[in-house]
Amino acid sequence: METRTLILTCFAIAGSAPLCCAATGELLFAPIKEKCATEQSMYCKAAMPTDARLALCLYAHEDKLSASCALAVYDGMVALRFALSTLSAYVKTCRQDLLKYCATTKWGEGRLFACLVENRQTLKPTCRSALDGARPDLQMLGIVK
Structure with a gap:
């Protein structure tokens, strides 16, 4: 790009x-x-x-x-x-879990990430793994603290 x-x-x-x-x-x-x-x-x-x-x-x-x-x-x-690009990969990995658990969550200011964290135990293993790796990039983008 x-x-x-x-x-x-x-x-x-x-x-x-x-x-x-x-x-x-x-x-x-x-x-x-x-x-x-x-x-x-x-x-x-x-x-x-x-x-x-x-x-x-x-x-x-x-x-x-x-x-x-x-x-x-x-x-x-x-x-x-x-x-x-890392954030994009994270969203692709967690797309189904985002739709299943966070469809009504208002996006922005880290709310989708918080929703996934809240539902961590029920997420697919690949999404849980992506969630662990996503925090540093989300912090760099200022989405989470």
Whole structure:
């Protein structure tokens, strides 16, 4: 997936709000905030440092970024791509259990994960295993604490 598509995916997930929560900003956007402060003040004043809009804005000005800022944006997108692909695999593994136990659970803010944890003893073994491995990536994305 190219960087632009990844950034747009992040924006679609986040909407106009910060990408998931403050934890996401700390884990994914801290290097961007640090290395791109000048570029943010010049080109992206309206974007919050923990917001997917900052990544979109910086991408729109990619030809004007310093090398350290461009590298920070790239590194953040690589980390996000990895976490999202892991999350996608987790959802595929637990799809049937999600439909069975969590169909009426409102999605977002870790509620589906909490529902699976609550129903852990009745989940398929493959989903239980995926659940154990999913927490670090969900934390990186700011979905759970």
